[in-house]
Amino acid sequence: MAEYLIRNGFVFDPVSGVNGDRKDIAVKDGKIVESVSPSAKVFDAAGKTVMAGAVEIHAHIAGPKVNEGRNYRPEDKLFNAASGVGGMRTTGGFSIPTTFKTGYNYAKMGYTTAIEAAMPPLYARHVHEEIRDTPIIDEGALPVFGNNWFVLEYLKNRELENTAAYISWLLRASKGYGVKVVNPGGTEAWGWGLNCLTVNDPVPYFDITPAQIVRGLIEANEYLGLPHSMHIHANNLGNPGNYTTTLDTFRLAEGFKANNRFGREQTMHHTHVQFHSYGGDTWGNFESKSDEIIDYVNTHPNLTIDTGNVTLDETTTMTADGPFEHHLTELNHLKWANVDVELETAAGIVPYVYSPDIKVCAIQWAIGLELGLLAKDPMRCFITTDHPNAGPFTRYPRIIKWLMSKEAREERLNTFKHAEKVIGATLLHGIDREITFYELAQMTRAGPAKALGLKDVYGGLAPGMEADIAVYDINPESPFTPDQLEEAFSAAALVIKTGLPVVENGVVINNGNKRTLWVDAKVNENPQVMRDVEEKFLKYYSVTLNNYEVQGHHYIPNPYAIQVDATQ
Amino acid sequence: MAKTVTDVTCPFCGSLCDDIEVQVSDDGTKVLEVFNACAIGAAKFLHTAAKDRVTRPRMRQEDGSYKEVSYDEAIEYTAHMFVNSKKPLMYGWSNTNCEAQSVGHEIAEATGGIVDNTATVCHGPSLIAIQDVGIPSCTLGEIKNRADVVLFWGCNPAHAHPRHLSKYSIFPRGFFTGKGHKGRKMIVVDPRNTDTMKLADVPLQLEQGRDYELLSAFRVAIRGEELPEKVAGIPREKIYEAVEVMKNGRFGVIFFGMGVTQSLGKNHNIDNAIMVTKDMNEYTKFAIIAMRGHYNVTGSGQVMGWQWGFPFATDLSRGFARYNPGETTSNDLLRRREVDAIMVFASDPGSHFPISSVREIAKIPSVAVVPDINPTTEISKLHVPVAVNAIETGGCCYRMDNVPIDARKVVEPPEGMLTDLEFLTRVRDRIAELKAQAPAGVRASAEAVGA
Amino acid sequence: METVTLTIKKAPTLYLEAEIISPDGLAGKTADQIRALPVHMGNEEFTLGEFFDLAGAPGATAEETKVVVTGDLSRVKYLGMKMSGGEMVIESDADMYVGAWMSGGTLTAKGNVDSFAGIGMKGGLLEINGNAGNYTGSAYRGDWRGMQGGKIHVKGNVRSDTGYFMNGGEIVIDGDADVHVGTHAEGGKIVIKGNAKSRLGGQMVEGTIILLGTVDVMMPGFKYVRDEEVDVDGKNMLMSLYVGDLGERHRKRKGEPIYGKLYIRKAAPAAAESREVRLARAREARKARFASPEETASA
Ligand code: SF4
């Protein structure tokens, strides 16, 4: 592979502690190196910002519900499609872009790794086919466990080892990356049209509570020593007053210690916390409780979060929280899709218009930003939009603008239709903090990479790490307007992915060398779990056991398996 | 000693049963016996063993006779057809795997083609309805484990999806349905007294073409509003009674088929059936599932979805993807003479399209890529026989509930025969060569209509 | 107002996509610039000048521009698409998407137009002197925001799905309408002066349909409330008011549900028509069937 030298840019790399120094970054054979030979191709980054490729920790970008979203929203593509130019594929869609557009758009913004946030194991092949067709970015997917019948039964009986053995088996069968939990117990309850709104609501028939599921899965996750922690979307999402459920959920992680060889410190990652930080008890007195939420996060290093920023766009909500989507369609009457997946999970989809003229939407917008601005440790608070739920990931540059510029967010805040009421129900107006370039690199690179157990691979520019590099046309030492910031982060001047230039001057020029990440966790042989698996497939699944595991080049042409040994 | 291949998927109907066992000859070339499949599924396996099958491409001659040509010649003809066409239609895709569908899409992007699958004459209206009002649904295993009210509307699984009733919907005992069919109420709505209707607890034989009205009446009844005395020939008491059965279930499901998708109003019927399902979710749990016909028509919609964003009828003629049934659907294109070449892939429009469309196919340059002779091959300029998917080659297929299953290869195809994926890949590569030699006219810009 | 006239000089072998032909597309351009504008046929791009002769000149803005298109336009799509002002006249039959997504100005099609005329319309006046196809004044696939405003006047008949997902504006049909008028409507007004077929107002949430002729099968979800005088073209007519669709959701105002309104003229006089008239109508119907043999109403 070729050698490259990115010369003289302002480098922001929390991994090596570089904060805006003018530095050269050298690349050889796909890795960052100390130096390269004189024959290396040189990119002049003078006056530009250089960071590692960004890491997306939570987005819904591949799989059955994303595709149902695409297929059932032709209007999302109307006047929003383009031909492929120069060997690139044709692209389309705004809130749920096609796989090609997804890969290209992430790359354009300097993102080089992404985690698909919810994989229904029975549909794992579908997720992997889409991942295969999403160019450039390395990608892994989190299978959902929080409503899985095996898990519910093992945890009810407090069988830790069996839970862990089953997780290991399912990660291999689905080629998954980690343990995702969505509305624990509530989605199984949705099988009967019901829900679990607190951590103590019992799950119908299974006689277990969300609290038990969450604690059990944290314990099993640490028993296995997986690279990522248990990754949760808690109960009671989206409802006024839900912040207490969120705090209850946070507390479930107390008393556990991270156990892994990947340098991960948290035992719980709570996703899209914006949707879980609501006060009030009706839409009328709906308000921000981001302060109470973030206080807890700031004082508990065993926790990481991502924001779930509302971008004020028309979008398509989709989640394995089936009952929530039903609730949403009852509110906005827009088209509702739902799939309940046997023994495992469910998913719902509803389009949603976050209008700046609606008070609740504007408050949601503010809460997302408050979380990012009030978080004391940017290594534990990551920027997401829970794509496409709070808005499309393509709005990251705009969120960055709002986080880095008080002027920009004040302008937005003050021009809301209900500006005064919004200011009254939120904290944002009183926050002066502006996120720095270094903190941004923590929130979008080093932080998420570390939380995923990938701190030695992605998210940094230290020699030995993957050569995933983004160069932005913005000079941190000269004055710039907020809009210039947004523009610069929208279309990187240069992106290198695993040592290959994929974006130049904001244009995608190469389909890249994408890999599929998954975690191969070895455990001691466990005949009981294997017997249980065989029995459930025989009696309750609609496919045979031998047709369940995802295997083969046509699904995962370029795997990157992370080995975990939990056989001791 | 014959050997047995287990966990085989059946490449016939959308049930995509994956528990088939096939006994094959020692040399791995012949299917000897098929276990677990229904009669139509078994027939498909056994048919591939047919000795009289065409195994080489055939080109139609001036006098109407066919002459055997090599695969190389067939690839050359097909590649040139695409390169010379201003708007080629690529129709079919329901009897092949997702890998072949994907290569087909690359050709469409390179040549400005229109890709349409067999949903266009089948469940296309369902896909349109889903776009209008969504779809609350579930996997077939959920039905088996939970459903206690099962409604079949305009479909006759006893004939078209023979194992559906026993494997998924009526007879199986699941986790919460230990009593099997004794614990399930079965409602059947159809204008004909079908074999499926004969099994029903609540049979409702309606007037032909009045599905929409009856579905609306269900919705009126669900809301407790007043109905006219009779709707679609059915007395209102019966409608209220059926709705009561539905409301009293713990988990209900509607399966619907071509009887509703292709009768008057088409997508509107499905739309209203989906709305019945949505309304029912205010009272209990309810889902709705389309009885998809061909075993991988669903997969074609999925691949098209993630690559272009639409489940069928996608027009790439200007480089970017556009979709509008009524315009970009195969029969509209053929009827309006809007395409100037056609590749039929893994399907048989010759048997399923209206005669005006079939005549148009016979007029324009045409290639049929299908395993064996069928009515379409007999009107095509070129027939390219290929290995039978999911029997002579594997690959990804999507069941009617969108569950993907990796089909197994059971036997070798006849000596020297290509798979459709191999053929298509070589056509794609040849097109790239031809285009590199002589870059075609100006490529459409991304602006204007679709951009 | 300046007038620019485009005369088609070459029949497209397939169909020509000419969304650029609208007051907005041509305003402020010189003759050479207009001739160089792109039109599309299949995967090929051509210049407007290759297909059209040009006379006159456009005004500086859409508002100051009148576009006249003449010749056989039956294989030309997207005429007047997205026009926002000014005037446009299509002198003959035209294909699909006439005046699609238009937001202002006046567009007159003197002949018949095919499907999707005025879809996604926001404003302006679209007049069709002949018949219109399916999905006139409807929403694009999947969109719950159909026609929002403006007016469509079809002097002939319309095929199915008129005003699908209509939210506002007005559609007037002088002739007959095929099935599914105003399905999923949440606003707006549709007047049918001829007869309607079944599914009239099906799944209607709000909005108004006024029918002067007959309907063959009523929707079960409409109930008769009372007779009312309704103003049609300045004349008061006695009509029966039905509300519905009772199977649909309806928001409430002061505790009372707001329904879609369907007015049907009381005892529409059965016109004693001559045998000649009846036969002529049958001939027309047969011709229409032949023009589109298998496509039924909806997609
Ligand atoms: S039901 Fe369908 S998939 Fe199953 S064996 Fe019969 S034909 Fe094959």
Ligand SMILES: [Zn+2]
């Ligand atoms: Zn999420």
